[in-house]
Amino acid sequence: MKLSKTNYLVYRDCAHNAWVKVHKPEVYRAEPLSVFEQAIIEIGNDVDVRARQLFPGGILIRRGDAVGTAQLVAERAQILYQPVFETERYTTACDILVWNGTSGAYDLYEVKASTSGDDRKAKDDLYAHDIAFQALVLRENGVPLGRLHLVRLNGDYVSDGTLDIDRLFTREDFTDRATPLFETVASEMDAAHDLIQLAALPAPPCTCIYKGRSSQCTTFAYINPEVPDYSVHDLTRIGTSPKKLKALVNDGILAITDVPADFDLSLPQRHQVEAAQRRRPYVDLAPLEAFLSEIRYPIAFLDYETFPCALPRFAGYGPFNHVPFQFSMHVVTEPDGEPIHREFLYTDTDCPDQPFIDALKRAIPAEGSVIVWNKPFERGINAKLAERQPHEQAFLDNVNGRIIDLMDVFSAQMVVHPGFHGKTSIKWVLPALVPRLSYKGLAIQEGATASETWNKIVTGELEPAEASEAARNLLTYCGLDSLAMLEIWRALLAIVAAREIREAG
Ligand code: SF4
Incomplete structure:
Protein backbone atom coordinates (compact mmCIF):
# COMPACT_ATOMS: atom_id res chain seq x y z
CA MET A 1 0.00 0.00 0.00
CA LYS A 2 1.48 3.34 -1.06
CA LEU A 3 1.68 6.24 1.37
CA SER A 4 0.03 9.43 0.10
CA LYS A 5 1.06 12.91 1.14
CA THR A 6 -2.27 13.37 2.96
CA ASN A 7 -1.76 10.22 5.01
CA TYR A 8 1.83 11.23 5.77
CA LEU A 9 0.58 14.55 7.14
CA VAL A 10 -2.08 12.78 9.24
CA TYR A 11 0.69 10.45 10.51
CA ARG A 12 2.75 13.45 11.60
CA ASP A 13 -0.18 14.49 13.80
CA CYS A 14 -0.93 11.03 15.09
CA ALA A 15 0.22 7.57 13.99
CA HIS A 16 -2.93 5.91 15.36
CA ASN A 17 -5.17 8.20 13.42
CA ALA A 18 -3.25 7.55 10.19
CA TRP A 19 -3.64 3.80 10.71
CA VAL A 20 -7.38 4.15 11.38
CA LYS A 21 -7.79 6.41 8.34
CA VAL A 22 -6.26 3.76 6.09
CA HIS A 23 -7.66 0.58 7.66
CA LYS A 24 -10.96 1.72 9.14
CA PRO A 25 -12.18 4.49 6.86
CA GLU A 26 -15.71 3.91 8.15
CA VAL A 27 -14.47 4.85 11.63
CA TYR A 28 -12.27 7.74 10.52
CA ARG A 29 -15.17 9.06 8.51
CA ALA A 30 -18.02 7.69 10.64
CA GLU A 31 -20.10 10.72 9.77
CA PRO A 32 -20.39 11.99 6.21
CA LEU A 33 -18.27 15.08 5.61
CA SER A 34 -19.85 18.01 7.41
CA VAL A 35 -20.92 20.99 5.36
CA PHE A 36 -18.03 22.87 6.94
CA GLU A 37 -15.52 20.19 5.85
CA GLN A 38 -16.99 20.08 2.36
CA ALA A 39 -16.76 23.85 2.18
CA ILE A 40 -13.07 23.73 3.13
CA ILE A 41 -12.42 21.26 0.32
CA GLU A 42 -14.35 23.36 -2.17
CA ILE A 43 -12.54 26.52 -1.06
CA GLY A 44 -9.22 24.70 -1.55
CA ASN A 45 -10.25 23.63 -5.04
CA ASP A 46 -11.41 27.16 -5.97
CA VAL A 47 -8.16 28.67 -4.75
CA ASP A 48 -6.09 26.02 -6.60
CA VAL A 49 -7.88 26.72 -9.84
CA ARG A 50 -7.54 30.48 -9.42
CA ALA A 51 -3.81 30.22 -8.61
CA ARG A 52 -3.23 28.52 -11.97
CA GLN A 53 -3.84 31.93 -13.54
CA LEU A 54 -0.42 32.90 -12.13
CA PHE A 55 1.01 30.43 -14.65
CA PRO A 56 -1.41 30.38 -17.56
CA GLY A 57 -1.40 27.88 -20.39
CA GLY A 58 -0.51 24.75 -18.40
CA ILE A 59 -1.69 21.19 -18.94
CA LEU A 60 -4.12 19.80 -16.36
CA ILE A 61 -3.25 16.19 -15.50
CA ARG A 62 -6.04 13.69 -14.97
CA ARG A 63 -6.46 12.52 -11.37
CA GLY A 64 -4.06 9.62 -10.66
CA ASP A 65 -2.34 9.78 -14.06
CA ALA A 66 1.28 9.15 -13.08
CA VAL A 67 2.08 7.64 -16.49
CA GLY A 68 0.81 10.70 -18.38
CA THR A 69 2.73 12.96 -15.99
CA ALA A 70 5.97 11.05 -16.54
CA GLN A 71 5.54 11.33 -20.28
CA LEU A 72 4.98 15.10 -20.14
CA VAL A 73 7.90 15.60 -17.75
CA ALA A 74 10.14 13.61 -20.09
CA GLU A 75 9.03 15.97 -22.88
CA ARG A 76 9.78 18.94 -20.62
CA ALA A 77 6.22 20.30 -20.80
CA GLN A 78 6.42 23.92 -19.65
CA ILE A 79 3.61 24.06 -17.06
CA LEU A 80 1.74 21.19 -15.42
CA TYR A 81 -1.29 21.45 -13.12
CA GLN A 82 -1.88 18.60 -10.65
CA PRO A 83 0.96 16.36 -11.92
CA VAL A 84 1.00 12.94 -10.24
CA PHE A 85 4.12 11.08 -9.14
CA GLU A 86 4.49 7.61 -7.71
CA THR A 87 7.27 5.43 -6.41
CA GLU A 88 7.07 1.91 -5.10
CA ARG A 89 6.12 3.22 -1.64
CA TYR A 90 4.77 6.75 -2.12
CA THR A 91 2.32 8.75 -4.18
CA THR A 92 1.75 12.48 -4.45
CA ALA A 93 0.10 15.12 -6.64
CA CYS A 94 1.67 18.58 -6.86
CA ASP A 95 -0.30 21.76 -7.50
CA ILE A 96 1.83 23.40 -10.18
CA LEU A 97 5.17 22.54 -11.81
CA VAL A 98 6.84 25.14 -14.00
CA TRP A 99 9.83 24.43 -16.23
CA ASN A 100 12.62 26.93 -15.61
CA GLY A 101 14.71 27.18 -18.77
CA THR A 102 17.43 29.13 -16.98
CA SER A 103 18.08 26.57 -14.27
CA GLY A 104 17.11 23.59 -16.41
CA ALA A 105 14.79 22.29 -13.68
CA TYR A 106 11.16 22.26 -12.65
CA ASP A 107 10.10 24.78 -9.99
CA LEU A 108 7.39 23.48 -7.68
CA THR A 115 -3.41 33.56 4.59
CA SER A 116 -0.37 33.99 6.80
CA GLY A 117 -2.31 34.57 10.00
CA GLY A 142 14.30 11.56 -11.40
CA VAL A 143 12.56 14.92 -11.93
CA PRO A 144 15.12 17.76 -12.10
CA LEU A 145 13.89 19.97 -9.31
CA GLY A 146 14.64 23.68 -8.91
CA ARG A 147 13.09 26.01 -6.37
CA LEU A 148 10.29 25.00 -4.02
CA HIS A 149 7.59 27.64 -3.58
CA LEU A 150 4.56 28.23 -1.43
CA VAL A 151 1.66 30.18 -2.96
CA ARG A 152 -0.95 31.46 -0.51
CA LEU A 153 -3.57 34.14 -0.24
CA ASN A 154 -2.32 37.61 0.62
CA GLY A 155 -4.00 38.63 3.88
CA ASP A 156 -3.30 42.34 3.11
CA TYR A 157 -5.03 42.25 -0.25
CA VAL A 158 -8.21 44.32 -0.56
CA SER A 159 -10.26 43.94 -3.71
CA ASP A 160 -11.38 46.99 -5.69
CA GLY A 161 -14.23 44.91 -7.09
CA THR A 162 -12.04 42.88 -9.45
CA LEU A 163 -9.51 40.17 -8.64
CA ASP A 164 -5.89 41.14 -9.23
CA ILE A 165 -4.39 37.65 -9.26
CA ASP A 166 -0.80 38.84 -8.85
CA ARG A 167 -1.69 40.76 -5.71
CA LEU A 168 -4.24 38.25 -4.42
CA PHE A 169 -1.51 35.61 -3.97
CA THR A 170 1.92 35.73 -2.40
CA ARG A 171 4.72 33.52 -3.72
CA GLU A 172 7.31 32.54 -1.15
CA ASP A 173 10.46 30.59 -1.81
CA PHE A 174 10.37 27.69 0.67
CA THR A 175 13.47 25.94 -0.68
CA ASP A 176 15.60 26.86 2.31
CA ARG A 177 12.89 25.74 4.73
CA ALA A 178 11.97 22.47 3.06
CA THR A 179 15.43 21.22 1.99
CA PRO A 180 16.92 20.94 5.51
CA LEU A 181 13.94 18.72 6.42
CA PHE A 182 14.63 16.14 3.72
CA GLU A 183 16.45 13.69 5.99
CA THR A 184 13.84 13.87 8.76
CA VAL A 185 10.93 13.71 6.36
CA ALA A 186 12.46 10.73 4.53
CA SER A 187 12.69 8.75 7.76
CA GLU A 188 9.17 9.80 8.80
CA MET A 189 7.90 8.68 5.40
CA ASP A 190 9.57 5.31 5.90
CA ALA A 191 8.03 4.89 9.34
CA ALA A 192 4.59 6.03 8.16
CA HIS A 193 4.71 3.70 5.18
CA ASP A 194 5.63 0.75 7.40
CA LEU A 195 2.92 1.64 9.91
CA ILE A 196 0.08 1.63 7.41
CA GLN A 197 1.15 -1.85 6.28
CA LEU A 198 0.37 -3.21 9.79
CA ALA A 199 -2.71 -5.40 9.99
CA ALA A 200 -3.51 -4.32 13.58
CA LEU A 201 -3.65 -1.01 15.38
CA PRO A 202 -0.14 -0.20 16.66
CA ALA A 203 0.81 -0.05 20.34
CA PRO A 204 1.09 1.91 22.59
CA PRO A 205 -2.50 3.07 22.96
CA CYS A 206 -3.91 6.41 22.00
CA THR A 207 -2.14 9.12 24.00
CA CYS A 208 -5.14 11.46 23.89
CA ILE A 209 -6.53 9.48 26.80
CA TYR A 210 -4.44 11.97 28.80
CA LYS A 211 -5.64 15.06 26.91
CA GLY A 212 -8.74 17.25 27.08
CA ARG A 213 -11.60 16.74 24.65
CA SER A 214 -10.50 19.50 22.27
CA SER A 215 -7.23 17.65 21.52
CA GLN A 216 -8.92 14.41 20.60
CA CYS A 217 -9.63 13.36 17.04
CA THR A 218 -12.70 11.69 15.62
CA THR A 219 -11.34 8.19 16.21
CA PHE A 220 -10.95 8.64 19.97
CA ALA A 221 -14.24 6.90 20.76
CA TYR A 222 -13.30 3.92 18.56
CA ILE A 223 -9.89 3.49 20.18
CA ASN A 224 -11.22 4.16 23.68
CA PRO A 225 -14.67 2.57 23.84
CA GLU A 226 -14.53 2.42 27.64
CA VAL A 227 -14.60 6.25 27.88
CA PRO A 228 -18.20 7.47 28.33
CA ASP A 229 -19.64 10.34 26.30
CA TYR A 230 -19.46 12.69 29.28
CA SER A 231 -16.12 11.92 30.83
CA VAL A 232 -13.34 13.50 32.87
CA HIS A 233 -11.97 14.73 29.52
CA ASP A 234 -14.91 17.19 29.45
CA LEU A 235 -13.92 18.87 32.72
CA THR A 236 -13.52 22.56 32.08
CA ARG A 237 -9.90 23.49 31.26
CA ILE A 238 -8.68 20.00 32.16
CA GLY A 239 -6.39 20.12 29.12
CA THR A 240 -4.26 22.65 30.99
CA SER A 241 -3.99 20.33 34.03
CA PRO A 242 -2.58 17.16 32.46
CA LYS A 243 -1.38 15.81 35.82
CA LYS A 244 -4.90 15.83 37.24
CA LEU A 245 -6.33 14.17 34.16
CA LYS A 246 -3.60 11.54 34.20
CA ALA A 247 -4.23 10.79 37.86
CA LEU A 248 -7.96 10.29 37.22
CA VAL A 249 -7.45 8.12 34.15
CA ASN A 250 -4.75 6.02 35.81
CA ASP A 251 -7.12 5.40 38.73
CA GLY A 252 -9.74 4.19 36.27
CA ILE A 253 -11.99 7.21 36.92
CA LEU A 254 -13.45 8.02 33.51
CA ALA A 255 -17.10 9.07 34.02
CA ILE A 256 -17.40 12.62 35.29
CA THR A 257 -19.90 11.35 37.86
CA ASP A 258 -17.21 9.09 39.40
CA VAL A 259 -14.79 11.85 40.40
CA PRO A 260 -14.29 11.53 44.18
CA ALA A 261 -15.31 14.40 46.46
CA ASP A 262 -11.75 14.77 47.78
CA PHE A 263 -10.05 14.90 44.37
CA ASP A 264 -8.20 18.18 43.84
CA LEU A 265 -10.25 20.20 41.32
CA SER A 266 -10.63 23.89 40.57
CA LEU A 267 -13.89 25.44 41.81
CA PRO A 268 -15.48 25.51 38.32
CA GLN A 269 -14.48 21.88 37.80
CA ARG A 270 -15.95 20.93 41.18
CA HIS A 271 -19.22 22.67 40.30
CA GLN A 272 -19.32 20.76 37.03
CA VAL A 273 -18.77 17.42 38.77
CA GLU A 274 -21.36 18.16 41.45
CA ALA A 275 -23.95 19.25 38.88
CA ALA A 276 -23.40 15.95 37.04
CA GLN A 277 -23.51 13.86 40.22
CA ARG A 278 -26.63 15.55 41.62
CA ARG A 279 -28.23 15.79 38.18
CA ARG A 280 -29.23 19.36 38.80
CA PRO A 281 -27.74 22.69 37.81
CA TYR A 282 -25.25 24.62 39.88
CA VAL A 283 -26.05 28.33 40.04
CA ASP A 284 -23.70 31.07 41.21
CA LEU A 285 -26.45 33.49 42.12
CA ALA A 286 -24.64 36.75 42.89
CA PRO A 287 -22.70 37.10 39.59
CA LEU A 288 -25.72 35.87 37.65
CA GLU A 289 -27.92 38.54 39.23
CA ALA A 290 -25.25 41.17 38.56
CA PHE A 291 -24.98 40.07 34.92
CA LEU A 292 -28.73 40.18 34.37
CA SER A 293 -29.05 43.56 36.07
CA GLU A 294 -26.70 45.07 33.45
CA ILE A 295 -29.21 44.34 30.68
CA ARG A 296 -31.33 47.32 29.68
CA TYR A 297 -34.73 47.48 27.96
CA PRO A 298 -35.66 47.39 25.16
CA ILE A 299 -33.57 44.25 24.67
CA ALA A 300 -32.62 43.16 21.17
CA PHE A 301 -31.53 39.52 20.85
CA LEU A 302 -29.45 39.60 17.70
CA ASP A 303 -27.83 36.92 15.55
CA TYR A 304 -25.84 37.30 12.30
CA GLU A 305 -25.17 34.79 9.56
CA THR A 306 -22.17 35.34 7.30
CA PHE A 307 -20.26 33.68 4.49
CA PRO A 308 -16.45 33.53 4.80
CA CYS A 309 -15.36 34.15 1.23
CA ALA A 310 -11.80 32.91 0.43
CA LEU A 311 -11.72 34.79 -2.88
CA PRO A 312 -13.07 38.34 -2.33
CA ARG A 313 -16.28 38.92 -4.25
CA PHE A 314 -16.91 42.58 -3.59
CA ALA A 315 -14.97 45.85 -3.39
CA GLY A 316 -13.43 46.38 0.03
CA TYR A 317 -13.20 42.68 0.83
CA GLY A 318 -10.00 40.71 1.43
CA PRO A 319 -9.44 36.92 1.46
CA PHE A 320 -11.73 35.13 3.93
CA ASN A 321 -13.57 38.31 4.95
CA HIS A 322 -17.08 37.40 6.04
CA VAL A 323 -20.02 38.56 3.93
CA PRO A 324 -22.90 39.41 6.32
CA PHE A 325 -26.02 38.28 4.51
CA GLN A 326 -28.63 37.70 7.24
CA PHE A 327 -29.71 38.67 10.71
CA SER A 328 -32.56 37.83 13.03
CA MET A 329 -33.61 39.95 16.00
CA HIS A 330 -36.16 39.43 18.75
CA VAL A 331 -36.95 42.60 20.70
CA VAL A 332 -38.67 42.67 24.10
CA THR A 333 -39.60 45.61 26.28
CA GLU A 334 -40.51 43.54 29.36
CA PRO A 335 -39.68 39.99 30.54
CA ASP A 336 -42.94 38.33 29.56
CA GLY A 337 -43.90 40.70 26.77
CA GLU A 338 -44.61 39.41 23.29
CA PRO A 339 -41.34 39.70 21.34
CA ILE A 340 -41.21 41.62 18.09
CA HIS A 341 -39.35 39.60 15.48
CA ARG A 342 -37.37 41.38 12.77
CA GLU A 343 -35.26 39.71 10.17
CA PHE A 344 -33.19 40.34 7.07
CA LEU A 345 -31.92 38.02 4.36
CA TYR A 346 -30.11 39.25 1.25
CA THR A 347 -30.21 36.95 -1.74
CA ASP A 348 -29.27 39.34 -4.53
CA THR A 349 -25.85 38.78 -6.07
CA ASP A 350 -24.32 42.19 -5.32
CA CYS A 351 -22.70 43.26 -2.06
CA PRO A 352 -25.09 43.06 0.90
CA ASP A 353 -23.16 45.51 3.15
CA GLN A 354 -25.32 48.60 2.77
CA PRO A 355 -28.69 46.78 2.61
CA PHE A 356 -27.64 44.85 5.74
CA ILE A 357 -26.79 48.05 7.62
CA ASP A 358 -29.97 49.79 6.42
CA ALA A 359 -32.12 46.86 7.59
CA LEU A 360 -30.28 46.77 10.92
CA LYS A 361 -30.93 50.49 11.40
CA ARG A 362 -34.63 49.97 10.76
CA ALA A 363 -34.81 46.95 13.08
CA ILE A 364 -32.71 47.78 16.12
CA PRO A 365 -34.07 49.97 18.93
CA ALA A 366 -32.19 53.24 19.39
CA GLU A 367 -31.31 52.30 22.96
CA GLY A 368 -31.18 49.29 25.25
CA SER A 369 -28.98 46.21 25.29
CA VAL A 370 -28.05 44.10 22.31
CA ILE A 371 -27.70 40.46 23.33
CA VAL A 372 -25.55 38.13 21.24
CA TRP A 373 -23.87 34.77 21.72
CA ASN A 374 -20.07 35.02 21.44
CA LYS A 375 -19.65 38.76 21.06
CA PRO A 376 -16.29 38.82 19.21
CA PHE A 377 -18.17 37.51 16.18
CA GLU A 378 -20.94 40.11 15.84
CA ARG A 379 -18.65 42.89 17.05
CA GLY A 380 -16.00 41.85 14.52
CA ILE A 381 -18.53 41.83 11.69
CA ASN A 382 -19.71 45.32 12.68
CA ALA A 383 -16.12 46.58 12.84
CA LYS A 384 -15.38 45.23 9.35
CA LEU A 385 -18.61 46.72 8.02
CA ALA A 386 -17.53 50.08 9.44
CA GLU A 387 -14.14 49.76 7.71
CA ARG A 388 -15.82 49.15 4.37
CA GLN A 389 -18.63 51.67 4.94
CA PRO A 390 -16.94 54.40 7.03
CA HIS A 391 -19.99 56.68 6.82
CA GLU A 392 -21.79 54.10 9.02
CA GLN A 393 -19.06 54.01 11.66
CA ALA A 394 -21.02 55.92 14.34
CA ARG A 402 -24.44 48.06 23.60
CA ILE A 403 -23.55 44.42 22.98
CA ILE A 404 -23.70 42.00 25.92
CA ASP A 405 -22.58 38.40 25.46
CA LEU A 406 -25.10 35.92 26.91
CA MET A 407 -22.53 33.15 26.54
CA ASP A 408 -20.51 34.83 29.34
CA VAL A 409 -23.01 33.37 31.83
CA PHE A 410 -21.90 29.90 30.83
CA SER A 411 -18.21 30.44 30.11
CA ALA A 412 -17.92 32.13 33.53
CA GLN A 413 -19.75 29.14 35.05
CA MET A 414 -22.54 31.20 36.60
CA VAL A 415 -24.84 28.37 35.59
CA VAL A 416 -23.53 24.83 35.16
CA HIS A 417 -26.02 22.25 33.95
CA PRO A 418 -25.29 18.52 33.65
CA GLY A 419 -26.82 18.67 30.18
CA PHE A 420 -24.17 21.12 28.97
CA HIS A 421 -21.48 18.38 29.09
CA GLY A 422 -18.96 21.11 29.83
CA LYS A 423 -19.79 23.01 26.62
CA THR A 424 -20.91 26.63 26.24
CA SER A 425 -22.31 26.45 22.71
CA ILE A 426 -25.93 27.53 22.32
CA LYS A 427 -26.59 24.14 20.70
CA TRP A 428 -25.85 22.51 24.10
CA VAL A 429 -27.25 25.20 26.38
CA LEU A 430 -30.65 25.56 24.69
CA PRO A 431 -31.94 21.97 25.03
CA ALA A 432 -30.75 21.83 28.65
CA LEU A 433 -32.44 25.07 29.74
CA VAL A 434 -35.33 25.27 27.26
CA PRO A 435 -36.13 21.66 26.28
CA ARG A 436 -39.19 22.63 24.23
CA LEU A 437 -36.95 24.42 21.71
CA SER A 438 -34.54 22.46 19.56
CA TYR A 439 -32.49 22.71 16.38
CA LYS A 440 -33.19 19.03 15.73
CA GLY A 441 -35.46 18.53 12.76
CA LEU A 442 -34.52 21.86 11.14
CA ALA A 443 -33.23 21.64 7.56
CA ILE A 444 -30.36 23.91 8.66
CA GLN A 445 -28.94 23.18 12.11
CA GLU A 446 -25.65 25.07 12.25
CA GLY A 447 -23.88 28.12 10.86
CA ALA A 448 -21.67 26.38 8.27
CA THR A 459 -24.28 31.55 -7.11
CA GLY A 460 -27.33 30.13 -8.89
CA GLU A 461 -26.59 26.52 -7.92
CA LEU A 462 -30.24 26.01 -6.95
CA GLU A 463 -33.34 25.97 -9.09
CA PRO A 464 -35.76 28.83 -8.23
CA ALA A 465 -38.05 26.57 -6.19
CA GLU A 466 -35.08 25.09 -4.31
CA ALA A 467 -33.70 28.58 -3.71
CA SER A 468 -37.02 29.73 -2.23
CA GLU A 469 -37.12 26.74 0.08
CA ALA A 470 -33.47 27.30 1.03
CA ALA A 471 -34.25 30.94 1.88
CA ARG A 472 -37.16 29.83 4.09
CA ASN A 473 -34.85 27.35 5.84
CA LEU A 474 -32.32 30.12 6.45
CA LEU A 475 -34.98 32.34 7.99
CA THR A 476 -36.17 29.51 10.25
CA TYR A 477 -32.65 28.68 11.41
CA CYS A 478 -31.49 32.22 12.12
CA GLY A 479 -34.88 33.00 13.69
CA LEU A 480 -34.36 30.17 16.16
CA ASP A 481 -30.90 31.49 17.06
CA SER A 482 -32.25 34.83 18.27
CA LEU A 483 -35.37 33.26 19.82
CA ALA A 484 -33.12 30.75 21.62
CA MET A 485 -31.20 33.60 23.26
CA LEU A 486 -34.44 35.25 24.34
CA GLU A 487 -35.73 32.03 25.89
CA ILE A 488 -32.40 31.25 27.58
CA TRP A 489 -32.45 34.74 29.10
CA ARG A 490 -35.99 34.10 30.34
CA ALA A 491 -34.87 30.75 31.80
CA LEU A 492 -32.08 32.57 33.64
CA LEU A 493 -34.58 35.07 35.05
CA ALA A 494 -36.72 32.15 36.23
CA ILE A 495 -33.71 30.48 37.87
CA VAL A 496 -32.90 33.68 39.77
CA ALA A 497 -36.54 34.20 40.77
CA ALA A 498 -36.85 30.61 42.03
CA ARG A 499 -33.64 30.93 44.07
CA GLU A 500 -34.75 34.21 45.58
CA ILE A 501 -38.11 32.72 46.59
CA ARG A 502 -36.36 29.67 48.07
CA GLU A 503 -33.87 31.82 49.98
CA ALA A 504 -36.63 34.14 51.22
CA GLY A 505 -38.60 31.09 52.39
S1 SF4 B 1 -7.49 10.69 19.92
FE1 SF4 B 1 -5.43 11.53 19.79
S2 SF4 B 1 -3.95 9.86 20.09
FE2 SF4 B 1 -6.01 9.00 19.71
S3 SF4 B 1 -6.02 8.62 17.54
FE3 SF4 B 1 -6.89 10.62 17.82
S4 SF4 B 1 -5.24 12.10 17.66
FE4 SF4 B 1 -4.37 10.04 17.93
Missing part, protein backbone atom coordinates in the same frame (compact mmCIF):
# COMPACT_ATOMS: atom_id res chain seq x y z
CA TYR A 109 4.49 25.64 -6.47
CA GLU A 110 2.34 24.36 -3.60
CA VAL A 111 -0.93 26.34 -3.30
CA LYS A 112 -2.61 26.83 0.07
CA ALA A 113 -6.05 28.32 0.66
CA SER A 114 -4.91 30.24 3.69
CA ASP A 118 -1.44 34.39 13.69
CA ASP A 119 -0.52 30.71 13.53
CA ARG A 120 1.97 31.34 10.74
CA LYS A 121 4.88 29.51 12.38
CA ALA A 122 2.94 26.26 12.87
CA LYS A 123 1.44 26.48 9.38
CA ASP A 124 4.81 27.19 7.77
CA ASP A 125 6.31 24.17 9.47
CA LEU A 126 3.46 22.01 8.19
CA TYR A 127 3.80 23.43 4.67
CA ALA A 128 7.56 22.87 4.68
CA HIS A 129 7.00 19.18 5.51
CA ASP A 130 4.28 18.99 2.86
CA ILE A 131 6.65 20.41 0.22
CA ALA A 132 9.55 18.22 1.38
CA PHE A 133 7.37 15.10 0.92
CA GLN A 134 6.61 16.11 -2.66
CA ALA A 135 10.22 17.01 -3.40
CA LEU A 136 11.47 13.62 -2.18
CA VAL A 137 8.94 11.74 -4.31
CA LEU A 138 9.82 13.86 -7.37
CA ARG A 139 13.52 13.33 -6.73
CA GLU A 140 13.01 9.57 -6.60
CA ASN A 141 11.23 9.90 -9.93
CA PHE A 395 -24.07 53.66 14.06
CA LEU A 396 -22.03 50.44 14.10
CA ASP A 397 -19.89 51.66 17.02
CA ASN A 398 -23.10 52.44 18.90
CA VAL A 399 -24.41 48.89 18.31
CA ASN A 400 -21.07 47.42 19.39
CA GLY A 401 -21.09 49.55 22.53
CA THR A 449 -24.72 24.91 6.56
CA ALA A 450 -26.38 28.34 6.63
CA SER A 451 -23.31 29.87 4.95
CA GLU A 452 -23.15 27.25 2.25
CA THR A 453 -26.91 27.42 1.66
CA TRP A 454 -26.71 31.16 1.06
CA ASN A 455 -23.75 30.67 -1.26
CA LYS A 456 -25.70 28.16 -3.30
CA ILE A 457 -28.60 30.59 -3.59
CA VAL A 458 -26.51 33.55 -4.77
